[in-house]
Amino acid sequence: MKQKESNKRVLVGMSGGIDSSATCMILQEQGYEVVGLTMRMWDLPRHFPREGQTIPQFAIEARELAEKIGIEHHILDVREEFRNTIIKAFIDEYLKGNTPNPCVMCNRQFKWHYLLQEADRLGCSWVATGHYARILDCDGYRVLARGADKKKDQSYFLWRLGQEELSRTIFPLGGITKEEIKKYVEGKGFHEKVEKKESMEVCFIPGDYRDFLREQLPDLDRQVGGGFFVDSTGRKLGQHKGFPFYTIGQRKGLEIALGKPMFVTRINPIKNTIRLGDREELLTRRMVITDVREAHEGILAEAGPVEVQIRYRSAAIPATLQPGDTPGEWLVDFEQEASAVTPGQSAVIYRDNAVIGGGIIADQRLLKKYKV
CATH class of the missing domain: 2.30.30.280 (Adenine nucleotide alpha hydrolases-like domains)
Known part of the structure; x- marks a missing residue:
């Protein structure tokens, strides 16, 4: 049964780590009624350090944090759904010769899907995560923007979020730096959260993606x-x-x-x-992006010069855009050479640090139809 909804009741995606823990405490201080949700999406051996352990360690740590600060906490088992959507798409993309970015797909099509679903079930008006990104109100729309901490900005991974998701989302860490968060959590007495090493890898791949592919498809080499x-x-x-x-x-x-x-x-x-x-053969001034999403309809056509980021750990490159011959397809002209444009990766389009759109990088062979 759906519980009574409160405008200050917020569902926080909790991973057990420092960022989501800080998110819960900050929102609590701001007067929100915080509810924690930990999604069990994929099990790895390291999640079960003790013999006979049946609940992943990250879920236990999230639950313990919830108990210490006095908030409601739920664990949602979505392992089967994760395998059938995110894992399947990840494998399928490699079999097409692409290099996928599973975090981008997961955020909108999986994490926010279940966050909003559970928020409705639990009577929460809002959802929140520990991402380092901001949301701006712009001409009646909510627009994603870079976080204040340039080293931790995660807007690149969130570009697929639309108005439905952004209209109910809070990013409490968007205007804060990672160092400030560490001091904040330390001051709250959670020293172990600050000391805990954070993983930088894809959540379901403990090592080399090639080993993962072979594990999921034992017949792959043949x-x-x-x-x-x-x-x-x-x-x-x-x-x-x-x-x-x-x-x-x-x-x-x-x-x-x-x-x-x-x-x-x-x-x-x-x-x-x-x-x-050689390295020079990786350079290009143009690319095509497909499956393009706009922050709101028509914004790309009126954008003028923009900046396009083609991978998480690279600087955005000044560029201009023009619509392609196929709906959802755009041609990107860089003002300086871009290196290693990789099919399957995301190209995120920024204007003044705001995400105005994004798309999936297409194979460079698609440029042939645009040559004049």
Whole structure:
């Protein structure tokens, strides 16, 4: 039964870590009635350090924090749904020759789906997470923006959130730096949260993604087989292990000696070939993005010069946009050369630190139809 809704009742996604813990305490201080929700999406051996443990350690730590600060806490088991959506899509993208960004897909299509669903069930008007991002009110719309801490800004991963999600979301850490959060949590007496090492990897991959693919698809090596490394003219340079095991820009782990550093510049899943070239061959001034979403309808057409970020740990590049021949497809012209444009990754479009849209980077071969 749906509980009575309160305008100050907020559901916080709790991972057991420092950021979501700080989010709960900050919202409590701001007068919100905080409810914690920990999603059990994927189990890893490290989540169960004690013999016979049945509840993941991160969920236990989230529950303990909730008890200490006196808030309601729930654990939601969504492992089957996670496997059937996020894991399946992750594998499918690699089998297409792309390099997916599962966090981007997970945030809107999974985390916020269940956060809002459970918020309704538990009578919460709002949802909140420990992401370092901000939400701005702009001409009647809510627009995602970069967090104040430039080193921790996570708006790149959140670009798919639309008005439905943003209209009910709070990011308490958006205007705070990580160092300030550490001092805040330390001052609250939770020294262990500050000392705990934070994982920077994809949550369901404990090591190399190639091992994960093989674990999920035991027949993968036989299925894709080996193929050939080729140069820009198509000349065979040697053999590789199979196209899903490589990504654009990769230099290490190629296991081929050509007398100079070589990089993966193109992946052809149909021919099972990996093109190698020097660093200059990774540079481009143009790309196509597909599955484009706008912060609100029409904003990209009126945007003028923008900045486009093509990976999380890289600076946004000044660019201009023009609509493509296909709905949801846009052409990006960079004002300076971009390196290692990678199909399957996200391209997030900013104007004055606000996210006005984003899309998925397409294979560079799609540029052929736009050449004049």
